[in-house]
Amino acid sequence: MSQRQVLQVFEQYQKARTQFVQTVAELATRPQNIETLQNAGVMSLLRPLLLDVVPTIQQTAVLALGRLANYNDDLAEAVVKGGILPQLVYSLVEQNRFYKKAAAFVLRAVGKHSPQLAQAIVDCGALDTLVVCLEDFDPGVREAAAWAFSYIARHNAELSQAVVDAGAVPLLVLCIQEPEIALKGIAASALSDIAKHSPELAQTVVDVGAIAHLAQMILNPDAKLKRQVLSALSQIAKHSVNMAEMVVEAEIFPVVLTCLKDKDDYVKKNASTLIREIAKHTPELSQLIVNAGGVAAVIDCIASCKGNIRLPGIMMLGYVAAHSENLAMAVIISKGVPMLSVCLSEEPEDHIKAAATWALGQIGRHTPEHARAVVVTNTLPVLLSLYMSTESSEDLQIKSKKALKNILQQCTYLPALEPLLYDAPPNILKHVVGQFSKVLPHDCKARRLFVTSGGLKKIQEIKAEPGSLLQEYINSINSCYPEEIVRYYSPGYSDTLLQRVDSYQPLTH
Amino acid sequence: MATLARLQARSTSMGQQYYYRNSVVDVFRKKENDAAVKIQSWFRGCQVRAYIRHLHTVATTIQKWWRGYLGRQRYQLIVKLAYYTMKMNLYNAMAVRIQRRWRGYKIRKYCFNYYYLKEYLKAVSETNDAVRDFRIMNSCTLFRCREALEEFAEMKDREEKKADLEREEKKRDYQARKTHYLLSTKQIPGIYNSPFRKDPDPWELRLQKAKPLTHRRPKVKQTHSVSLSDWLACTSARSFPRSEILPPIDRKPCQGPFRPVAEVLEQRYRPLEPTLRVADPLDGLKEARREVQRQEWARNVNDNMFLPFSSYHKNKKYIPTLHLSSKYGSDSYGRQHFRDENPKRWICDKDFQTVLPSFDLFSKYGKLYSKAGQIV
Known part of the structure; x- marks a missing residue:
């Protein structure tokens, strides 16, 4: 045998391995293949290939492994149980950038499934090596490492704390300042994931000076980056008044309002989430947003999208209106109420309806003026039907009942109240009749209208327990009218009249 | 004495008379006594009653005065109190009036200035x-940052306009390419180049500039390659530039000993193909082998026994080889090299390293040019 023939054997073997690994990696991209691969024992076959002589095979094996682990948590657990992680972490420092990228991909894929798996990654000391990767020269490696950090920190506060303890936050902030858009976006999402758990974690992010850099990027044309930046800012702002003020001081208003007009839906959603998180803290912050025209922008944003993207905007309107009556009035003059009632009738999902209901209740509860503004858009019947409907969820029922009560207790606009007399259940009817009993004694025209529209008749038909609040209200309404009219409208009056006819003896001479 | 004698003479009669008279009186004595008692008791009763009545009138008088005094005192108190409350009510009402004015003024001025x-x-x-x-x-x-916003709005406007224009231009360009056959030739004027008009239609000029659409070719299915560079977004731009449009066919070949353009381009943008030697480290095989030996789990690729499909071999008993079945343990046949037999005679304690010389011929076959310019 010549030397060449011997070498041919090796070459053939190497080619076969390369082909195997590449095919597996390619097959792993399709979800329908995963089960077959798993049953064929792909894990145990890939494991030795991680130690292959040829770097390309190693890298491709790691890539295939990452794709498998990305697919579901069973496979990710198999990766952890196979003891592959320490090996990966060990070689993460040693190998070239392609390998680093692939290894960080595996870590990310494993860590994304559950807190336990992420904890396993933390336990094998991956964070320190990932921090080293964050300082790598290649942006791809940094991106992969930041992504892995993001997925680990996303689960809970302990894991985030571990990430912070590893010293990743300053490096992530450095990554934000890089020119690569993708790297910026992923670093921002990692910061968002770290900051979302607790005020302390958010404070560490703030202390590194992330807000200024994040705020600069709001006007960036890239939609994905904008999403992450806005989400990071909102996660920082949500914890306390101080942090919200710091975010506001970074001069995000009114720049952030332009994001509400973006083409991308998630940019809109994250922007309105950010505004909501700022608005919910204090009346002053809400006032600031109102002064900057934020309410109108949010309302326009609600009008321009559908479904869950509306939710933060709706809640923002509720928070702003809840703070004070002036702010609620600002919401009203920004034409927020018609938009909310449109949401109430258009949206199929209960939780969005519940949010809109709550927001309406917050707007209408301040003064009769506010209640009137809410009521003229014909919201009361909708709210009542939501409350009465058996299909609506319990939360929605409670919310709509509260909103009805809040609005009714302030409402003096009788034409809107009258339909409720006919189809409201007793516990709502109480408030309706109460409003009538408050208004009618002082309003002559309303008294007249109340009789002609048949309201008085309906009042007489209500069966109230003697001594109850409802009965008191009815009595006070009745006392506004002459006795004959009250008697005329009370049920059974015709019978008594006929009886009188029967018993009457005409005077005959 | 005579009197004494007379008296003595009369004493008996006196005694008798006394007795007689007593006995006469005795009949009325009790009655009279009772009557006297009665009279006395009546009188005394009257007397005592009168006294008591007197006492009563006195007591009443005292009480009357005393109670009158107390009552007047209480009355004084009540009057004082009533006066006081009246006064306080008035004051309060006045204070409320003042407060009402003041509060209304303050609220209207500072809080709810309408x-x-x-x-x-x-x-x-x-x-x-x-x-x-x-x-x-x-x-x-x-x-405050109006300029930035304005700039942003302008930028957005500009971008949108530019994109619109570009889209329009592209559409028209495509239309021109599609209808390129309407171009006039030297002999026959096209429909946009009417001979009765002075100038040709602008569309004609556009058609002149446009390149006709080529025939559509069936798409060659691309082989999906798994390269590391295409799964992370930021590295996708790092591959070599590919010429999307093939070089024109009808161009005349240059004079001289030049290779065809396509070939040159292909060679120029050929992806990097490292030789086996460059791609792999020199002693990679050895290293990996050692790694494999060290880690036991790597050897157990599959724990299940590999069984044949058909049932033909099912009842066949597995007969181990001689080497394995020996009860003295397997010998080292084929595992030890002749050099391992007496390691004392080694000069250095390192093992020999197998270095496989690479074949340039293999890795460069079909990629080199001979002196005559032919591909070998």
Whole structure:
């Protein structure tokens, strides 16, 4: 045998391995293949290939492994149980950038499934090596490492704390300042994931000076980056008044309002989430947003999208209106109420309806003026039907009942109240009749209208327990009218009249 | 003495008379006594009653005066109290009047200034209008970073306009390429080049500039390659540039000993193909082998026994080889090299390293040019 023939054997073997690994990696991209691969024992076959002589095979094996682990948590657990992680972490420092990228991909894929798996990654000391990767020269490696950090920190506060303890936050902030858009976006999402758990974690992010850099990027044309930046800012702002003020001081208003007009839906959603998180803290912050025209922008944003993207905007309107009556009035003059009632009738999902209901209740509860503004858009019947409907969820029922009560207790606009007399259940009817009993004694025209529209008749038909609040209200309404009219409208009056006819003896001479 | 004698003479009669008289009186004595008692008792009763009545009238008089005194005192107190409360009520009412005025004034001035509120709401709605329409933002004075926003709005406008224009241009270009056959030739004027007009239609000029659409070719299915560079977004731009449009066919070949353009381009943008030697480290095989030996789990690729499919071999008994079945343990046949037999004679304690020389011929076959310019 010549030397060449011997070498041919090796070459053939190497080619076969390369082909195997590449095919597996390619097959792993399709979800329908995963089960077959798993049953064929792909894990145990890939494991030795991680130690292959040829770097390309190693890298491709790691890539295939990452794709498998990305697919579901069973496979990710198999990766952890196979003891592959320490090996990966060990070689993460040693190998070239392609390998680093692939290894960080595996870590990310494993860590994304559950807190336990992420904890396993933390336990094998991956964070320190990932921090080293964050300082790598290649942006791809940094991106992969930041992504892995993001997925680990996303689960809970302990894991985030571990990430912070590893010293990743300053490096992530450095990554934000890089020119690569993708790297910026992923670093921002990692910061968002770290900051979302607790005020302390958010404070560490703030202390590194992330807000200024994040705020600069709001006007960036890239939609994905904008999403992450806005989400990071909102996660920082949500914890306390101080942090919200710091975010506001970074001069995000009114720049952030332009994001509400973006083409991308998630940019809109994250922007309105950010505004909501700022608005919910204090009346002053809400006032600031109102002064900057934020309410109108949010309302326009609600009008321009559908479904869950509306939710933060709706809640923002509720928070702003809840703070004070002036702010609620600002919401009203920004034409927020018609938009909310449109949401109430258009949206199929209960939780969005519940949010809109709550927001309406917050707007209408301040003064009769506010209640009137809410009521003229014909919201009361909708709210009542939501409350009465058996299909609506319990939360929605409670919310709509509260909103009805809040609005009714302030409402003096009788034409809107009258339909409720006919189809409201007793516990709502109480408030309706109460409003009538408050208004009618002082309003002559309303008294007249109340009789002609048949309201008085309906009042007489209500069966109230003697001594109850409802009965008191009815009595006070009745006392506004002459006795004959009250008697005329009370049920059974015709019978008594006929009886009188029967018993009457005409005077005959 | 005579009297004494007379008396003595009469004493008996006296005694008798006494007795007689006593006995006469005795009949009335008790009655009279009773009557006397009665009279006395009546009189005394009257007397005592009169005294008691007297005492009563006295007591009443005292009580009357005393109670009158007390009553007057209490009355004084009540009057004082009533006067006091009346006074306080008046004061309170007056205070409320003052407070009402003052509070109304204060609230109207500082908290719920109606005109201020109206103005504020007007300002808010103006701001809202401005936010709803970027173009009126100039009129809005509330914004601090107005310039940035204006710039942004302008930039956005410009971008949109530019994109629109580009899209239009591309569409028209495509249309021109598609209808290129309407171009006039030297002999026959096209429909856009009417001979009765002075100038040709602008569309004609466009057609002249446009390149006709080539025939559509069936798409060659691309082999999906798994390269590390295409799964992370930021590295996708790092591959070599590919010429999308093939070089024109009808170009005349250059004179001289030049290779065809396509070939040159292909060679120029050929992806990097490292030789086996460059791609792999020199002693990679050895290293990996050692790694494999060290880690036991790597050897157990599959724990299940590999069984044949058919049932033909099912009842066949597995007969181990001689080497394995020996009860003295397997010998080292084929595992030890002759050099391992007496390691004492080694000069250095390192093992020999197998270095496989690479074959340049293999790795460069079909990629080299001979001196005659032919591909070998």
